[in-house]
Amino acid sequence: MAILTLTINGEQLSGKDDETILDIARQHDINIPTLCHLEGLSDIGACRLCVVEIEGQAKLSTACSTKPQEGMVVRTDTERLKKYRRMIIELLASEGNHSCAVCVANNNCELQDLAYEVGLVYVRFPYLYPKKELDATHKDYVNDRNRCVLCTRCVRVCHEVEAAHTWDISGRGINCEIISDLNQPWGKSKTCTGCGKCVFVCPTAALFEKGATIAEMEKHPEFLKYIVTARQKREWINIEED
Amino acid sequence: MKPKVATVWLTGCSGCHMSFLDLDERLIELADKMELVFSPIIDIKDFPKDVDVTLVEGAVSKDEDEHFAHIIRRNSKFVVSFGDCAVMGNVTAMRNRFSSAEILNRSYIELAESVGVVPNDYNTIAKMLPSARPLHEIIKVDAFIHGCPPTADQIWFAVSELLEGRLPVFSTIYLRYG
Amino acid sequence: MTVEELKELSQKEKARQQKFKYRILFCSAAGCVSCGSGALKDIFKEAFKENSFDKKCELVGTGCMGLCGEGPLVKILPDGTLYKKVDAETVKKIVRDHLINQQPVKENVIEPSHLFFASQQKIVLENCGEINADSIEEYIATDGYEALAKVLTELKPEEVIEEIRKSGLRGRGGAGYPTGLKWGIVRKAVSDKKFVVCNADEGDPGAFMDRSILEGDPHRILEGMAIAGYAAGASQGYVYVRAEYPLAIERLKTAIKQAERLGLLGNRIFESNFNFRVDLRIGAGAFVCGEETALLRSIEGRRGRPRPRPPYPSEKGLWGMPTLINNVETFANIAPIIMRGSEWFSKIGTPKSPGTKVFALAGQIKNTGLIEVPMGIQLRKIVFDIGGGTPDGTEFKAVQTGGPSGGCIPAEHLDISVDYEALATVGSMMGSGGMIVMDSTSKMVEVAKYFMEFSVDESCGKCIPCRVGTKHIHSLLDKISKKSATIEDVQLLEELCAMVKDTSLCGLGQSAPNPVFSTLRYFRDEYEKLLKPVENYVPSGEISKEK
């Protein structure tokens, strides 16, 4: 591990070479919006919100998956990037059936926050209004695909942390959907442990707890970083449990 | 001459108009500044000509709405999407996942207390469009007031700006959905 | 097997072939098979019987002979006469007039001076249509596997890489990355296991070069891969081939078995310490698997979704190990470079893009088929000399290269040189080599819409710009073609295309808007003709203020 210096938005910063540009930026309070990224999970570079400009590179790079290099000059907030981020949120809003007014995650929704952050006034593309199914067969949780943004956090947390791999994605392109087991009802899944991690990492209310009504569902995905760090460093293993 | 203002109720729940009335004592101040020429709360049948600002509540969900939207556009200088239904479909658009036939059947047959009938006299009632659309997909819209419903403060800010001849630019305080 | 044994085998096969008075080659690639070349063998045999002429003749099914539009094609050796549109009647005539009386059947002969063949130069396809693809002996008789023998007995891996680097060979999959450089990176990567992968997932609609090479000369690919394996330090190779190409899969399977039987694949090849095995992986209908990271995922038995690069596969590929991925055509160039030297190769084509390129010529053009031309050839020559121009009565409009990732090149740019850089400057790309000619009957908005529909259908759905963006581009194009769009929609279209291009995760998304860009650039009038005026309304402006 080596320390190196780079410039982000004109500021000279230092970071470690095993971190990502996103890590370094966040340590220095430089905000880069993200959606599929969650501390504790592997990065997949899918939502493209964290794209940044790197001097000398023609293509944009995702901050979550790019390692810093000595002397790298990064810009995170150019007009072009802002415009692109707004369009990405526009696309997301047009893709699903998002009605904040009747959503359990209203005011606790990462998609909503991002829309405010990028200043999404209206969506210029026709809403697709897909016909998606809602699965309320699980005894504690509901999967409402209408609100899914396909960030695959649930798939990753179930695979990487819970190791049950109940979730995966079916289909491709615009027809992608989150499925449990063989596209069976969640309540009948033979692999689901009912741990609820997927529910709490979901950025919207695609996965939510039963019993919550509008604007009541609060999520706290921070737990993940805590337990994953503990696991990686074997912090809890060494303590004897009665 | 005071600026002419109209408010229109397409397919929505009228919550945005309720919120407009929540301006309370500020309504009196507003009455000095503008003239309300068309609204569900006043009794005028035809949409007037040369309106300065029109606030449109609700999504475009029926053929009548679509027809009316074009009349509004032809006769207004500023058209404002008023509330989430007009801005993005919102609750009104939740029906888009079902066909018109399914919805009518659900509403008029399945949930009927006695034997239900689906109304079909389209000479007197409006026909549902295949899907409910936000206003800006039908006509050009100049400004947007978000919220379900928008708060009185949001409305006050937007209307005040418009009456000053400016398009309201919402800061993060007023940009909110739901 | 030793080098001597290989030479012996080659001599034996050559002697066997010379025993025949005539060798009748009939094209048994997919194109000709579908116009009935499969039955030719029996028809010939019957004709022999009728004329009691069955001595000293060998009937050989070969790979693609090139001029697919005129199939089935038959070639008579040793004189090399090529016949087109050979049906049962023609076979009888050939046997009677040509084989027995040495009088070629004039009406079916394709003259060697035919422009289709005149401007071509064959390196990759030199064996295609000349040898029986199912026979390893015939390949060996054309000095096959000698390059591998030379590499294993005379050269160090570094020397092989240096030779490839000096030749200037660039990846034929489309992007044109220098092959020698790539090999060097994999060579340098530290790992106890490395892989070589041949990308034969030719998904571009309108492209069938890789298919023809695999069907016509599969051993050349295996040889190229083995040389790459030796140079890079890998002992396992995979060929990833589309399920839509059953014949190519069959031929590859046979080829791998034959090579293993002769010890040309397996352990201690040519008594060196080099071991190399090749396995076949069959795709299942996903265009995105042509993208290298998605292809690797697919080989691992997973959804073919790309991942961000870096790390590149040459550092972290299959199961996290350094992996060398090259296209079929790239591997097909390796053996000739080793045998004839980098200097010979670098003199063909242009200094920046040496060598030849195989194109699949199709669409509204007289001579459709498979061609191989030196890099830097004028596009006009391909379309009008080799292709013979558009069918009578129509006018040339554009040529589409690079498939759904490329663009349309209009008549005004027909004089450009065909190489990586020049094609990029006119808004298209080399791609893997599909070349579709369009004439005045093609509507360019519809063409852009067609490609966008393809991209919507083939998007893997991982990243948002590609998943949703392509869908909206398609619906905007649809709106334009239905004449209900305004100039504002075109502006929005351009904005969206730029965003999808710049922010998408992989090459599929990044290049998906290219057909729109290029049609907008050259055929903007066709878009504008379809637009309706912006809706007439009272312009928003000053409100009448209170007096």
Add this chain to the structure above:
Amino acid sequence: MLFFMAHELDYYLLYEIDKVNIGMEINTKTTEQTTIDPRFKLLDRAITKHQNKGDALIEVLHAAQGIFGYLEDELLVYIAHKLKIPPSRIYGVATFYHYFRLKPVGEHTFVLCTGTACYVKGADEIQKALECRCNIKFGETTPDKKVSLISARCVGSCGLAPVAVLDEEVVGKLSASDAVARVEKWLES
């Protein structure tokens, strides 16, 4: 915004309709079933050939589809157990690749190439004509299970465009009327 509680409730009421459709249970095949059915022996052979390795999933699915014609849910569960792969991943892979079918196809298949060359040469007209004649869309099977219309992304015979594969037989330079005639023969048989 309790104001909207009513809508929220209605929203779920409407969804009750859909819930019925997704409420099926998938059984794992019993050992008895798999030992009696000789096709499973063939499948087992394909699986052992790849040493029960999970990374050969696509190969195994190819083999399974070749043996059984299509991939029914029980079969996917069987493969999941054999290869020790989570079922959701198998379903994800099977639906990602267009080549895999989760539903049976008709007696005859008409695979129309919709590649660029075929498109330029008028494959869309053939498509329209067939859809009109069979009264189904591409990707569907006629109600009498006689004919399936399938579209392919380039079968690589662009020189002969427009091309179709009729029950494994490649037919080039096809016209809309020929195509309809061929399909009619199947429908009448």
